Amino acid sequence: MNFWIEIKENFAIAYKAITANKMRSFLATLGIVIGVTSVTLMQTAIEGINRAFEKSISAVGADVLYVQKFEWFGKEDFDFYRNRKDITMAQYDYLSNNAQTAAVMCPTTGTGKTLKYKDLVLENVFVVGTTYEYQETFGLNMEEGRFFTASESEGAYPVCVIGMDIKKAFFENQDPLGKTIKIGTYSFRVIGVIEKQGSLLGLFSLDNRVIIPIERFFNLFGGKRSLSINIKAADINNLDETKEEVRSIMRKARKVDYGERDDFGINQQEAFKTTYESLTGLIKIIGTLITSLSLIVGSVGIANIMFVSVKERTKEIGIRKAIGAKRSTIMYQFLIESVAICLLGGLIGIMISFPISLIIDAYVLPTAMPLWVIVLGIFVSLLFGVMAGFFPAFSASKMDPVESLRYE
Amino acid sequence: MMSNSNGSNSESATHLITVRNVTKLYVMGSEELYALKGISLGIEKNEYVAIMGPSGSGKSTLMNILGCLDTPTSGDYFLNGKNVSEMDDDELAEIRNREIGFVFQTFNLLPRSNALHNVELPLVYSGMHKSDRLERAEQALIDVGLQDRMKHKPNELSGGQRQRVAIARALVNNPSIILADEPTGNLDTRTGQEIMQLLEELNLQGNTIIIVTHEEDIAQHARRIVKIRDGDIEDDYLSKRGKEFQNAKTQ
Ligand SMILES: Nc1ncnc2c1ncn2[C@@H]1O[C@H](COP(=O)(O)OP(=O)(O)O)[C@@H](O)[C@H]1O
Numbered sequence A: 001m002n003f004w005i006e007i008k009e010n011f012a013i014a015y016k017a018i019t020a021n022k023m024r025s026f027l028a029t030l031g032i033v034i035g036v037t038s039v040t041l042m043q044t045a046i047e048g049i050n051r052a053f054e055k056s057i058s059a060v061g062a063d064v065l066y067v068q069k070f071e072w073f074g075k076e077d078f079d080f081y082r083n084r085k086d087i088t089m090a091q092y093d094y095l096s097n098n099a100q101t102a103a104v105m106c107p108t109t110g111t112g113k114t115l116k117y118k119d120l121v122l123e124n125v126f127v128v129g130t131t132y133e134y135q136e137t138f139g140l141n142m143e144e145g146r147f148f149t150a151s152e153s154e155g156a157y158p159v160c161v162i163g164m165d166i167k168k169a170f171f172e173n174q175d176p177l178g179k180t181i182k183i184g185t186y187s188f189r190v191i192g193v194i195e196k197q198g199s200l201l202g203l204f205s206l207d208n209r210v211i212i213p214i215e216r217f218f219n220l221f222g223g224k225r226s227l228s229i230n231i232k233a234a235d236i237n238n239l240d241e242t243k244e245e246v247r248s249i250m251r252k253a254r255k256v257d258y259g260e261r262d263d264f265g266i267n268q269q270e271a272f273k274t275t276y277e278s279l280t281g282l283i284k285i286i287g288t289l290i291t292s293l294s295l296i297v298g299s300v301g302i303a304n305i306m307f308v309s310v311k312e313r314t315k316e317i318g319i320r321k322a323i324g325a326k327r328s329t330i331m332y333q334f335l336i337e338s339v340a341i342c343l344l345g346g347l348i349g350i351m352i353s354f355p356i357s358l359i360i361d362a363y364v365l366p367t368a369m370p371l372w373v374i375v376l377g378i379f380v381s382l383l384f385g386v387m388a389g390f391f392p393a394f395s396a397s398k399m400d401p402v403e404s405l406r407y408e
Numbered sequence B: 001m002m003s004n005s006n007g008s009n010s011e012s013a014t015h016l017i018t019v020r021n022v023t024k025l026y027v028m029g030s031e032e033l034y035a036l037k038g039i040s041l042g043i044e045k046n047e048y049v050a051i052m053g054p055s056g057s058g059k060s061t062l063m064n065i066l067g068c069l070d071t072p073t074s075g076d077y078f079l080n081g082k083n084v085s086e087m088d089d090d091e092l093a094e095i096r097n098r099e100i101g102f103v104f105q106t107f108n109l110l111p112r113s114n115a116l117h118n119v120e121l122p123l124v125y126s127g128m129h130k131s132d133r134l135e136r137a138e139q140a141l142i143d144v145g146l147q148d149r150m151k152h153k154p155n156e157l158s159g160g161q162r163q164r165v166a167i168a169r170a171l172v173n174n175p176s177i178i179l180a181d182e183p184t185g186n187l188d189t190r191t192g193q194e195i196m197q198l199l200e201e202l203n204l205q206g207n208t209i210i211i212v213t214h215e216e217d218i219a220q221h222a223r224r225i226v227k228i229r230d231g232d233i234e235d236d237y238l239s240k241r242g243k244e245f246q247n248a249k250t251q
């Protein structure tokens, strides 16, 4: 209770001291303003880059495992992976019959082909061959029409589902459903359009694709290809368990001897993240350090001003001590003043960087300043306020009352 | 004239103030200076004592020790039976806050705070709530005749008014002693007399007052005069007023 009465008084003193010397206070906060602005903007930018990255790999699916000959970002050379045994439909059937912890899975294969609709031509469209489970595995929504059914997929029907880019190119102002397009030289009936999906890593458009039943794919474009088996885990929290199960089933299916290493890869979104982290981690740390440096410079400035302020108010300190202020009271008085200056600087910094983050969000990166960055900005300015104020406040608290009263 | 009427050599700690063989040593480089050379003094409740002596004799040093702003190099100081010479900084601060009211030659008010807030400040440090504080501070300012000047800042007040604010601040926490170091030193003669008048009234109301001065006519306002020279007590006697007062009491 006693404590709060003193703290209240100390806030009043800090307010008076700051407003009595407006120009000096303004200059003192400037360093912190710049520091907090740059720290919060840097963190916002990092957050924005992270979000942009997450978005760019969202199509990979956080809960999907990819069993393939290749390992994403693998360490071995290309031939090492290419010379592995193909992943076949038989292995897919075996896996799909035995996996307990998978919600659903589908095999995929693909190739680039030219598409035609009447006079319109699209070069190098990615043709995916798969089963009806594809839609559920990747959680795809249909823009129009439907995905192909189990019987269409098993019966190798000449039907296809197209991406939004293809719809735009071929069917700008008309209904694509029921129209016949040519994939290579073969005719397919369009039965559905997949919702816009964007691109992977901003590089490969996922909307410039056409999806057909895998049996038809084998018949027309050849069956001797290694598949990707894509498995959606029943529970994303047990992804590792699913991965282990898939591994042991696949080893059996591919007759990998005990003690030998897997001759297939089980890939997942995680691999992108790990690679991303290792590429950007250092840059983020350096960015954070550099911006923190500006804060440190700002707080050294505040410490300097606080030392001047303590010196100037030596007499006042003596008076306060003479009428009963304890060491701790004087200590808090100057600490609060320094924290108040820093907090003010921090709030101004946030008020500057917040609108800038909205501009960045609108024009550069998808990022609004997350709440934690605002909290960080406030916390950091508090922290630096305490650090900058500590030694000046300590020296004030230690002053001898008689000597400080004599100070002119 | 060594009357020793107030028992300054008494060993008992029943006085309000008991100072026993107090020394104060200042060391500056290789030079050592005893500002106090073994002072013993007893002061009772409701006394009005003037500590007199030439400049540099150690008056302020003694005053700072009596006011718990400083501690003796050796010797004991009992205030209200408590041994102050053994207290730490925080305990001393608390004693200064509750037991002592200071009045300085240079007023020592906070320049940015108005009269009311200056007077309120000791109560802040004793943890009193705002409403009680204001009530007490206003009353203290009324007591020193400044009811119309409460919101004035020190630089909007005359010297005499500033010293009244300082006296109100010294009074506000009902201290055991009011200590005034050359309280009229920065005032013209007439204003000085007014301030001495005020201190006299406060003494008559029951306050214990110790003033430090080098001026004989100021010292004559007190009832007892302690003369100091070169860090020693040279004389300790009743003033003219003190004698009158004692005569009135014995009749
Ligand atoms: N902080 C100090 N350091 C060194 N010497 C001091 C200090 N304070 C006072 N003195 C010396 O102690 C002696 C007594 O000083 P003081 O008590 O201020 O005298 P007065 O108030 O009677 O003029 C003087 O000689 C003074 O120079």
Ligand SMILES: [Mg+2]
Binding pocket: B059, B060
């Ligand atoms: Mg003096």
